[in-house]
Amino acid sequence: MEEYKKRIVKAIQYIDDHLDTDLSLQKVSDIGAYSPFHFHRIFRLITGETVQQYISRKRMERAAFYLALRKQVSLKEIYLQFGFSSHSTFTKTFKNHYGKSPSAFRKSVPENFHQIRLQESKNGQADAVFSSYICNIENLLNWTTMNLKIEVTHLPEMNLAAVMSLGIANVEPAYNVLIRWAEGKHLFPDENVKMISVYHDSFKVTPPDKVRIHACMLLNEKLEKQEGEVFGETIEAGKFIVGSGEVTLHDFEKSWVSLFLWMKENNYSVRKAFPFEIYHTNFKEHPEGKMIVDFCIPIH
Structure with a gap:
């Protein structure tokens, strides 16, 4: 199991550093030094996700991060960077993951991006929901001044x-x-x-x-x-x-x-x-x- 973990760590690091490139199972399994068949099974055993599920999730999360914090980057630049051939495909995938379109997500995330959390819905799917303020921005900034x-x-x-x-x-x-x-x-x-x-x-x-x-x-x-x-x-x-x-x-x-x-x-x-x-x-x-x-x- 130690050798499995060592190789999976190497593969995960490669995936996370190359989300904007072609990440085929063959390529990633080569990095992990396994055959695609064995690598796929071991990866799922250790991470709880298939290789493709992991890559897709990471790309969506990175896209969400760009949408929220890099407002100057266009939607097209983002979806092309993460391997989507069209706006419609990217929008559908993003909406399935976060419950709203990329455009709606970007508009709904001004200064309160920190409020986003993932919550398991009744049907087991992860939806993006926006929690209410625990305390307002002014109180948080005051807390910062007093404690940090x-x-x-x-x-x-x-x-x-x-x-x-x-x-x-x-x-x-x-x-x-x-x-x-x-x-x-x-x-x-x-x-x-x-x-x-x-x-x-x-x-x-x-x-x-x-x-x-x-x-x-x-x-x-x-x-x-x-x-x-x-x-x-x-x-x-x-x-x-x-x-x-x-x-x-x-x-x-x-x-x-x-x-x-x-x-x-x-x-x-x-x-x-x-x-x-x-x-x-x-x-x-x-x-x-x-x-x-x-x-x-x-x-x-």
């Missing part, structure tokens, strides 16, 4: 050891795998070690049980070779909005939402890179379950 120290800064390149988690429920087991690996390398425990979660999907458009999160540890140098489930990942140097504060696990969603609102209020735009969290303390060691976290958004 925000700065726009340049962060250096970070070399990470990573373990992939598919679904929010699997993040802690992924960290357990990472820690066992680090203990074997005598890298852990160490009070100076930094744990980092890198979000390769957005909860705005991806169901919690499908979100891909990498449980990571900051290293002094690159991890050149994959070792079991542990592989190397690099966060490239660049400009980031960093919101730092002492928060509980229950504050994480509010922290991200308010930080993205702050970004929009201050006219910054997201760069094509992945947001991440840096943990400076462990909530399990705090009497109130608090931890010091940096929430990092890549921007232009």
Whole structure:
């Protein structure tokens, strides 16, 4: 099973990095070093989706992200980029996934894109629904001011050891795998070690049980070779909005939402890179379950 996971991780990374190219089963299975027949079965066993279902979902989620946050990009540019030959085919597929047309989706997503969530309907299909405000934008921005120290800064390149988690429920087991690996390398425990979660999907458009999160540890140098489930990942140097504060696990969603609102209020735009969290303390060691976290958004 370890070898299966290792190859699937490699294939998933390839898919996510090449959504705008032709992703045939043959091509993806070659990356995973299996025959198409065996790869298809193993992929479904591990991810709960067929290869084509995964690719289709990821393309829809990426298209939704572009529609919401890159208003200057036309619908045609978006659907051609993700392999749709016509507006009608793209619209039908998108509507089946999110319950509304791409145009309607874009119009209905001004500043409140963070409110979108996926909900299982009675017939088991995922529909896009818009939740009511838990609190208004002003209250969220006030919460940000009171609880997060925000700065726009340049962060250096970070070399990470990573373990992939598919679904929010699997993040802690992924960290357990990472820690066992680090203990074997005598890298852990160490009070100076930094744990980092890198979000390769957005909860705005991806169901919690499908979100891909990498449980990571900051290293002094690159991890050149994959070792079991542990592989190397690099966060490239660049400009980031960093919101730092002492928060509980229950504050994480509010922290991200308010930080993205702050970004929009201050006219910054997201760069094509992945947001991440840096943990400076462990909530399990705090009497109130608090931890010091940096929430990092890549921007232009």
